[in-house]
Amino acid sequence: MHDHGLTGDEGVAIRQDDVIMLNADESCMGTENGFYIKTDGLDRSQAVLYDAATSPKAIFENIKVLEDGTVLFDDKELTSNGRGVVLRFEVIGTDDKIDLVRADRIIFITRRDDVVPLVVKLDPEQAAAFFMLGESIETSAGDPTKAGQAKRQVGTNPFIVGPEAEEGNRFLEIVRRNPGIECYLLNTGSIGKNADFPGVKIKIKDSTVIMEQIARGTVRWQEDPDWGYLVPADVPGIDIKPLNPRQYYSEEEYQWRNAKLREERRAWLAKYAGLKPEIIMAIQPELPAKVAVGGKR
Helix, strand or coil: CCCCCCCCCCCCCECCCCCEEECCCCCEEECCCEEEEECCCCCCCCHHHHHHHCCCCCEEECCEECCCCCEECCCCCCCCCCEEEEEHHHCCCECCCCCECCCCEEEEEECCCCCCCCEEEECHHHHHHHHHHCEEECCCCCCHHHCCCEEECHHHCCCCCCCHHHHHHHHHHHHHHCCCCEEEEEECCEECCECCECCEECCHHHHHHHHHHHHHCCCEEEECCCCCCEEEEEECCECCHHHCHHHHCCHHHHHHHHHHHHHHHHHHHCCCCCCCHHHHCCCCCCCCCCCCCCCCC
């Protein structure tokens, strides 16, 4: 949770941190009056959450607490899967509501480490595709033996009731019906990883600034020729040159990685019977014929 620097005339109110319901008229209903937080790495610099997390009313799981009440968020002796529940009204920036009159922007958060850009702007079909892909990485909260590995979960929600394809089709219907909703994919991982290079880590500040500038409408966009979505050409407050994945690979390797990722994504989407074909085909454009998936770099 963050105010993303929107502390001027815009105003910020943090509403919800868990399950929300997106309605056909683009309104959103919240469900909780508490926040469920992952405490790994939490410190005083994260002012929005820290005071609420150190309140006597906070509840913790898998967190080491000293006899004097000091909470050791960075102590992993027990486990790295520390969790907490904090009261919403104790979080800086909240108000007395949990619903939204409308959702102007929907941002899917992913964590990848090679060719996925810092942020992309999606059309409705692409947005529905990335909703279905639900790309992230496994954490110690899920399967500790696979922590750090890439994973996919429709809507990043393991609790969907009913056919997942219906969720994706419904999401597409709502976004098409409400052209005021803008959709984005935000990468919080790294850029440019390969066998000899760990990649450039995307900093928390990068993420908060990009969301601030998305909210203000100041990002200048350009089309990505390999995926058809929009990528930033300029973002006020961020030097985006080091966050361009193309510069870390030869053209051949870059296209190979894109081809591999596209093949994986299409295979995932094809599993869901009844999913509208335009959602599957949003993973575009087609690959150059000379690029072979799984070929030598």
